Amino acid sequence: MIKWTVEPFNKPIFRYFHCHFHSPTKVKLCFGCVKNSVLKCVFVPKKYELSSPMRETRFVDVILPLALPKLYTYRVPFECNDEVAIGKRVLVNFGASKIYSGLIGKIHGNPPEAYQAKYIEAVIDEYPVVTDLQLKFWDWICDYYLCYAGELLLASLPASLRLASETIVVPIDAGIGVYDKLTDAERVVFDALIENNRMALADIADLLQRKSVYPLVKSMLEKQVVGIEEEVHDRYKVLTKPFVSLAENFKSDAQLNEAFDLLKRAPKQQDALMKVLQLLGGNHQAKIPKSTIISADDSLNAAISSLQKRGILNIEYIPVDRVKGNEADGKVLNLSVAQNGALESIKEGFEQDKVTLLHGVTGSGKTEIYIRLIEETLKKGKQVLYLVPEIALTGQLTGRLEAYFGKQLRVYHSKFSNNERAEIWYKLLDGTEVKLVVGARSAMLMPFSNLGLVIVDEEHDGSYKQQNPAPRYQARDSAIMLAKMHNAKVLLGSATPAIESYFNAKKSKFHYVPLLERFGKAVLPNIELVDLKKATRDQQIQGEFSDRLLDAISDTINGGEQVILFQNRRGFSPRWLCTTCGWCPECKNCDITLTYHKYKHNLRCHYCGYLLNPPPKCLACGSPSLKMIGFGTEKIEEDLSMLLKDARVGRMDYDSTRGKNAYQQIIHDFETNKINVLVGTQMVTKGLDFDRVGLVGILSADQMLSFPDFRSNERSYQLMMQVAGRAGRREKPGKVLIQTYNTEHWLLQAIVNGNQDLVYQKETQDRREFLYPPYCRIVNITASHIDKHTVEGAAKELAKQLRVFLGARVLGPEYPPIARVRNKYRMEILVKLDGKVDLVKAKALIQSKSEELKLIKAFKSVRVILDVDPY
DNA sequence: AGCACGCCGACT
């Protein structure tokens, strides 16, 4: 922890600092006292002199960890001139009192003309924590996706490496009669301060049950009864563990015999020493973790301490990894003929420096090909980035890769703690141990220095696009740019490529490698449609299940095989409904019905988090007959358990996998056949390999097909193919049943007939006809404001201004399906940028016009969000 | 994101 004390009566608050640990030396800042940290001491014993002609005065442009459009210029204290470097963090005072750790983005010697630059408080790092290539990459993302460097800093740098000060109020011994000077509220605060010694501003707000406390604290500051400290906590600590070794004087056998003589009366210590020697196994120079000695026998702990006191053993704290790499299992990988062919073809693409698209059907063994390519890249001493959808990280893939690549690999996961992320960050900066990073979208923002290969698996997946907050980047598209900067190769892989990627392949912009043969004789599943219209007419339907599907499930489980049932979550949500008047509980902040969560028995808004207990009576008509509707996985699980006695049903969705190991447990239960029917949402579509699945059922294809979005056909196709791929792995073909009211739909027909080409051909044609990507680029502009008329006015004005330059390319504004979120009304403008406009100029225009909107008085508090290439 | 400054309604 670094701590500054601000002398309370000094007007310019950040002039004089005391380091608590080096007191009474007056220093500007001190890091020397921070244990185990990369921070270091900056002694600045005197006030800075104003610039003299003899000295070079340097300035740095700092990226602050805030969503601000610009960089801020700070002056470098002469003493730090040699320390500043691009990519290092600096502590700077921003605003009245806050201290942030910003990042040096630029160094120059131009004093700002319009204002007096503040000094940086300190240079934090000895070496840059962000590489030049990262900064270059950030620049590109900012330009392309219309966002700010600060937003990239926020998205990239692990929170442990981002420091911000906290304002701490401390009492001052103000002598007798303090109370007379204070108001009632101030007395309450003062008493609490005496008791607690120190309080954060938020604590005081809590105590007084009010929102703004700053004026009160300011008044107390003026009355000289409190002081203020700005504390910055160094949040990243290297984790250390105790290691035991033999002391210098007890390494030889003779010396050790002496030691045992000394211990004649201490049998426990003899035991401990014996155990140490045994674990050292003859290597008397080695150090062993204390935990391994006492793991079997806790009572040895005290003995070890005694041995240390006697000077026989040394104990030292050595840094250890929080996120441990695993040992490789040394298994060899053999590729099939088809896989080898694909591998060669991919390399041909790489030689032409082309992005390569590997179109491999489910089960064709893409992963083995990836592994081979990764191996070859690592051998050349280069790093590899392997991107997968977030959902696949929890599955079986990572274990498999870890077994193969051992310690060179790190998985980068959003579930890691901040310190774990920081550790991986530093490991990658260091670049000696970790060479391969497997992770979701945000893994691409890590500090790679020497990428040789970027793999984007399931390249069509929508989760590669970041939604909120900014930067709203598309990881697949950005990966291509990242690779270009590193001079690395790019491999996109998918069983169902995105229309855009397939288009690029067809146009020879990408090198295309098909791998349409399943690995190990496995046969493609047999897909069949179940006509729900007919089933309803013939009364062969129970709830969500047609008799055909029920029979198939029953047959499958009776044959000892397993079933996966897929329930599409998009557009579905369980809700509470009044059967008398049709009323549904709605969110008070958003225009949406609340989702019912059975496990907690509450109603929740997915947009703002608003919670409501299910009302006992209808709030519209007072009728008590309310019921749950909607086709969530819970209901399917429940119904199926009732309909089929032999079904042991498990459920995999967002709710059922909340717990720490819940996900692994469900997978384990399914693998061991404890469950024989698995009902799930999108989660069952990715990263799972099961051997016994005889049947996959898609409960309804209709919702996804009718989703109002230009990608709905593409998405439906990808989703259905992906779930279908879970069926029938080995020799036996699996069965896939798709229930629908719309058996004639061209896409469903194409799927049943295995006519993949038709899907891509027809969809590409539709995109051209209705002008959607890949035939244009889309920028989505969302305006939001508490007042409906204000947004409408603002959005219309913005659209009007854009139309002056872009004409009919500007569509809308229109209200989105959910017009109000978090009590703000939203309106959207869609801009379609075709090949005839200059993309860069058009985007710059959109950005400037959006910013200019704030200059109109009535619209100045309208928020505008730009989303480039929305998904 | 904070935090200051300024305006406006509720309570002394």
Add this chain to the structure above:
DNA sequence: GTCGGCGTGCTC
């Protein structure tokens, strides 16, 4: 009258 809530603008 004053305190505290809230909208608006600025931070190098």
